[in-house]
């Protein structure tokens with residue numbers, strides 16, 4: 001299996017190169033050159049399989065030749081040693097709760113596997129590997145936790161202090177050891193720009209840099225697994241399901257699209273964004289305009305004005321979008337509109353839905369999952385005919401990550417899951433930095449350049 005750049009201007013590489021490069025040399029994102037298709041029997045067989053076993057089935061298709069089956073199986077069992085509840089909310093409507101991992105967000109699914117793959121494939125005799133990550137909320141914590149304590153690897157997370165919750169910050173700042181947290185005086189987009197500049201900077205060429213952002217193929221692939229898993233728990237092949245994905249950088253929804261191409265019967269992917277509505281607008285108008293600066297919403301991990309995975313979505317539909325968001329070759333917009341239902345949800349609607357879901361059904365949502373929940377509702381309302389399809393709304397974080405918001409809306413603070421217990425008392429450390437590339441370059445050069 002080879003991996004090709006969405007910019008179509010770099011040589012194809014194998015999985016290991018794609019994993020460590022993060023971004024392709026032409027600034028595109030790596031995509032598998034073809035998407036493996038699972039047979040109907042294989043999909044049916046998932047019914048009796050555990051989450052780690054389903055992860056192994058899917059990932060083995062992308063890693064074939066690089067890792068022994070027993071080894072991959074061990075990594076999957078080690079990474080996915082927590083619950084993945086598929087909760088029945090209403091008739092034919094389920095909530096997939098991806099919040100039981102070590103940092104209580106869905107980013108754990110990808111980070112846990114990527115860290116294990118990097119640790120597995122790293123050149124053990126080589127230089128220190130430096131993992132750079134910009135975060136709008138949850139990536140930093142998940143990546144920091146996944147790599148914490150792995151020998152030979154350092155993690156640097158850049159976060160916008162004004163946009164992350166206290167608990168999100170603490171997940172990055174209380175680890176120390178091989179984890180360094182940097183508070184960038186700016187927004188998520190500034191953090192992401194610093195990371196992207198560092199990768200393109202020849203001055204830093206001697207440093208073994210890699211990315212753990214959702215541009216990394218090692219994060220993308222594991223995000224297709226939970227769609228297959230959810231399907232196996234609620235459906236009988238070939239009955240299709242609708243999935244609703246609260247989206248920011250579009251890595252999670254790309255996971256759904258990959259699962260679909262692999263043969264998991266997904267009839268529609270509802271892509272729900274907050275007020276950063278550049279993609280719903282794109283699907284409506286056919287014209288892509290990024291939002292700069294991105295808008296600050298309560299679903300803070302989705303405050304993204306130019307989703308980095310959009311280039312992958314476009315490539316999946318035969319188009320080409322470069323890293324600046326310019327459409328070099330238009331994708332098949334009709335097919336995209338058939339497969340996706342993209343909708344923007346305001347903070348007011350998000351808050352209302354958290355209140356309603358609790359009052360009407362004792363369903364506890366947090367701001368990100370609530371955006372997906374509203375998106376699914378709108379989709380179902382607009383459907384004219386037929387009964388309700390089988391639906392899965394993805395809940396991407398634990399409500400206890402946003403205690404202030406939940407308390408304000410519902411009058412109580414959510415119970416703290418074991419993964420977050422102890423966080424509030426740990427001691428924090430981080431570095432402050434202006435949103436200025438010279439400063440970031442100097443920091444990296446001083447620490448790592450030989």
Ligand SMILES: *Cc1c(COP(=O)(O)O)cnc(C)c1O
Nearest residue numbers: 138248249250251252301368396
């Ligand atoms: C990152 C994140 C999202 C958005 O996921 P993308 O893959 O960036 O679209 C949604 N919800 C939560 C809680 C997140 O941390």
